[in-house]
Amino acid sequence: MALYNAPPNGYEKLQIFRLLNLNIENSVIKKFIDETYHIENEFICQLDPAKFDTAPEYVVLECDRILQETI
Numbered sequence: 001m002a003l004y005n006a007p008p009n010g011y012e013k014l015q016i017f018r019l020l021n022l023n024i025e026n027s028v029i030k031k032f033i034d035e036t037y038h039i040e041n042e043f044i045c046q047l048d049p050a051k052f053d054t055a056p057e058y059v060v061l062e063c064d065r066i067l068q069e070t071i
Contacts, residue, residue, distance in 0.1 A: 009053040010054075010059070029063065
């Protein structure tokens with residue numbers, strides 16, 4: 001949880017969440033984590049995540065909720 005809560009933006013939080021490899025039932029959140037924010041896809045063309053937080057807030061909030069229920 002400390003590692004997940006440390007990043008200043010949602011993009012980095014989603015990368016950490018992805019590493020946890022949790023069983024996610026919400027198909028929308030699962031797609032964001034598995035495909036949209038997959039690190040290899042992001043290197044092709046991306047805004048600097050340190051300057052621009054491209055992760056939707058509702059996705060980050062849902063990941064927060066999933067982690068709270070898991071732990």
